[in-house]
Amino acid sequence: MQSIIILSILVLLAPLVGGLVYGIERKVKARMQNRMGPNILQPFYDFFKLADKRLVMVHSTHAFLGVMHFISIWVAVAVLIFGGDLILVIFLHLLSTALLIMGGFSTRSIFSHLGANRTAISILAYEPVLIIMAVSIYAVNGSFQISSIIGSEPLLYKMPLTFIALLLILPIKLKKSPFDVAEAHQEIAGGAEIEYSGIFFEAIYTAKWLDYIFVYALVFLFGGSNYLLGAGLVVGTFIYLNALDNSSARVDYRQMLKFSYFVALPVAFINLLITLFN
Amino acid sequence: MRSLQLLVLSLFALPPIAGLLLLILPKVLGRIVTILSVVALSAISVYLFVNFDKPFQILIPGYSDKAVMIADVLLLAYFAFIAIKRKSVLVGLLTIGQAIALGYLIKLLGNHEGGIHAQFYVDRLSLFMFLLINIVSGIIATYSLQYIDEEDCSPYRKKFFMFTMLWFIGVMNLVVSADNLEYFFLFFELTTLASYIFISFRKDKESVTNALRALWMNQIGGIAILGAMIFSLSTIGYETLSFQTLVTSAHTVGLLLPLALLAVAALIKGAQMPFSSWLLGAMVAPTPVSALLHSSTMVKIAPFIILRLAPAIKGTHLSLAIIALTGFVFLAAAISALAQDNFKRILAFSTVSLLGLMILMAAIGTQTAIVTSLILILFHGISKCMLFLNAGVLEKKFHLKSALDMDKLAESGPFTSFIVCIGFISLMLPPFGAFIGKWFSIEILGSTLRETRGLTALVMLAIACGGAVLSLLYFKVMGLLIARSGEKDKVTFETTHPLYNINLVLLLSLILAGVICLPFLLIGYFGPVASDVLGSAVAVDVQSNFSISIGNMSFPVIPMILAFLVLPVSLFISLFVRFKKVDRVKEYACGEKIDYKFNSFYFDTEFLLPYFKAVGLVFFALIIILTVI
Amino acid sequence: MFELKKFRKKSPWILHFNAGGCNGCDIEILACLAPKYDIERFGMINTGNPKQSDILLITGPVTKRTRERLVEVYNQMPEPKVVVCCGSCASTGGIFRGMYNIEGGVDQFIPVDVYVAGCACRPEQIIDGVVVALGILEEKTKEIEKTIKLANKPVVEEDGQVNRRNMPAELTYETAV
Ligand code: SF4
Secondary structure, eight states, X not given: OHHHHHHHHHHHHHHHHHHHHHHHHHHHHHHHTTOOXXXXXXXXXXXXXXXXXXXXXXXXXXXXXXXXXXXXXXXHHHHHHTTOBHHHHHHHHHHHHHHHHHHHHTBOOHHHXXXXXXXXXXXXXXXXXXXXXXXXXXXHHSOOBHHHHHHSSOSTTTOHHHHHHHHHHHHHHTTOTTSOTTTOHHHHTTGXXXXXXXXXXXXXXXXXXXXXXXXXXXXXXXXXXXXXXXHHHHHHHXXXXXXXXXXXXXXXXXXXXXXXXXXXXXXXXXXXXXXXTO | OHHHHHHHHHHHHHHHHHHHHHHHSOHHHHHHHHHHHHHHHHHHHHHHHHTOOSOEEEEOOTHHHHHHHHHHHHHHHHHHHHHHHTTOHHHHHHHHHHHHHHHHHHXXXXXXXXXXXXXXXXXXXXXXXXXXXXXXXXXXXXXXXXXXXTSSSOHHHHHHHHHHHHHHHHHHHHHTTBOBHHHHHHHHHHHHHHHHHHHGGGOSHHHHHHHHHHHHHXXXXXXXXXXXXXXXXXXXXXXXXXXXXXHHHHHHHOOOHHHHHHHHHHHHHTTOTTTTHHHHHGGGSOHHHHHIIIXXXXXXXXXXXXXXXXXXXXXXXHHHHHHHHHHHHHHHHHHXXXXXXXXXXXXXXXXXXXXXXXXXXXXXOOHHHHHHHHHXXXXXXXXXXXXXXXXXXXXHHHOOOBGGGGGGHHHHOHHHHHHHHHHHHTTTSTTSHHHHHHHHHHHHHHHHTTTTTTTTHHHHHHHHHHHHHHHHHHHHHHHHHSOBOTTOOSOOOOOOOHHHHHHHHHHHHHHHHHHHHHHXXXXXXXXXXXXXXXXXXXOEEEXXXXXXXXXXXXXXXXXXXXHHIIIIIHHHHHHHOOOTTOEEOOOOSTTOOOOOOOOOOOOOOGGGHHHHHHHHHHHHHHHHHHHHO | OOOGGGGTTTOOEEEEEESSOOSHHHHHHHHHHSTTTXXXXXXXXXXXXXXXXXXXXXXXXXXXXXXXXXXXXXXXXXXXXXXXXXXXXXXXXXXGTTOTTEEEOGGGTSOOSEEEOSTTOOHHHHHHHHHHHHHHHHHOOSSOOOOSSSBOOOEEOGGGOEEOTTOBOOOOHHHHO
């Protein structure tokens, strides 16, 4: 009972923590570029400002799908935190992305369509690796349940290659350079989220924070019961992602697909084979 | 018991009788008869399922064996006639091959004068198929009453079409309950004949070519069944024509060749590569035919046969070869589908792909795998049926065939576009049945990795990638369908003919009800059926933490409820929701005001198809070679 | 009291629109984003998307090609919003004033809140202008702001939804002259 309450509080706090992570990220990124960077609480300032804007939308269906995107990603994070089935969690996350994509498709806006198309392609790029990762974890651990993964010994030592593969596709997942075609701020002005504004954009914006939580929780899993190691991995991944984001240029979607299928996927697969034949 | 047997027999007899009545009655009366018989068929199959306690056999008098033999010969004669009329060498040669095999079989049978055989065997798997066949095909039949009426052909041909459809439903009921392989062969060939008649219905050149292709490909399947019979009769230990005996004695005999040949027949019916082209060619026929072939009937024979074989082939080289083939087809068909623009072709490729997954699960044959296969068969059937019927509406009402032209659909036909959306989503995302199939299959493959020493690792990779490719495919099509401008906020639904509308709504509610009832279905429906398939009890239990355990897997209910609220419910609401006091602005296009035409990414994967087919052929050869060795 | 209004100042998002300038001012705006001036420390983001921005930074004179786009983009911005003209071109037409293809300053078409002078205004000036604009932003209400030329009346439809799609008028002969 007590653990359920603690977990529920964690779920409720997830957007807050995610916002903080985003704030820190902006600061860290700015420091890497030798800039001052915004306040760490900047995402929350943005949040409140967006709540104050005049309500504007394209049509209700579109706006509603945006709100549902936020709710569904929260559901995915909740199932993850409550220790559900790893593959189910991956697909619940796909569901939330699907709602964003459908939101993007539901308007007659060119940038929105381009962004939604590219998001769909980035799913193609990262989903197989995530699934292979889940299956490798099963091969090592004998269970798909996150609650039992988190109680087992650290996965990192047994499946370092899978972790590397995860690191390789995380930029695609989080839409960071060099694989940020789906968002591509200077090119298609934000992609699928472009038509949202005011509180509807706020939903998308907050969903982005939850995405951070989702991804870093996946990374945290590799620490297993060694929470310190998990935290270390999260910090390391955070720095790696920002360094990569700052130092690389955008590649196009074909290169992204090729990279994920010819580099990341084989790396994860080799690790799976190694665990199987041990 | 006796009454159940009679009811099963009525399932066989009712459709052809209704068809004959339809031929002689005037239009309105014919419609009423069709609808009544369809309702009766559905009711009977539900009643059968509810009141069923243990598998039973139906004994029929010995002289019907002779009748079946004569029917076989007549059928071959008709095939020969087609070959001569259409000047098709391939069909002719295969017919001759079949005739020789049949003659040899008759000679063999002469030596094997046994007593009276049970010719039909009805267990829960048959009843499961009855439910799917009768309900879904019934919906298709009522739908096609209107569809074929709008078709451009003579009234007689319209009636003939409906007649064929109805007797085909009857034959399908026979196929899934036949136990004697000789009978099975006849019904199998009758479905082949039905597909020929259906596909060549429009009588133009393309239809006839495609129909002939369907004919000769399925004839290969027929030869495979004949071969299975001959080998089974001449192998010491089998010496039987009974499906059940064949399966149960396979372990003691050890030689799997008859089973392998049956599996080959199944895989051909199931349009696995390289034999996928007959199913893809079937789309030249009127759309209800595609719905019928793709969803509930024809192609579902494939997973049905493999499910029947599952206890015998589990863990053998044969099952490994089937797994390899179908895993490959799952990915290959998904990739080939990306290059397609035609809506029906996209659906067809995705059918081939998902059929691969169903057969794969059936071939693995563990408890959970069987349940997964059943889930996929049922929910894929319903979703595909809805999508194809909708494709018919798109053609008849909106005159749209290519997905690329559909970018204004959400404005002119929001209901149609919504149906397509739900249909596609129900094939890939939680909480829908087909998704559960995909999810379980990955976990099952993952958990069997250790036993197969990584042999299935590649298959799992194919499933993981194939699933992602299919999602991309569905998104691609959906993206073209659901765009609407913000000029009007309120969605006004279009009106279509009530026969179209009712059936689509019925299917939609079946899908949604399937999601809601899934926990109950798992316990009371899929579990028992899987027990009958395996011949041993499948443990489906409710666990304390609101999850249902099936074998070694667990199905959590709460996340599924959440997913149900998030996805289908919210999509439904999104059509009706209207935000008050919110301004509507134009879509951002750098300040331009032009209306754009939308398109999607183009994936040039067409050139891969021949290679895929070649690889598929290699796998087919592998199935035979592995079992012979 | 917890007032949402005061957060307007803390996270102004910028939309940068070049109405037809020589790119001198645009380079200066980009310089603001670069490490030396780093306007992100005030929470500013260059969004490139009118629907999520608060401040419209316009450079260059309004040409015949851009006038409709300018009005359209302005209308897509949700209120409260402020307009800052960067450079003399945007303010008055500047060096291009009187040419056959030039309509004049931005204030001929949309209401301008802050003018930043200079032919190529310096980054410091731009930041200064934006800071002044922030003061104005905080005072603004959420009422719809209409453009000066090329404007239709906003139509209130059922459910209280205002249809702003037709607010930018089509260019007719009269408005063109
Ligand atoms: S004000 Fe000067 S620098 Fe700026 S756009 Fe005009 S001409 Fe160029």
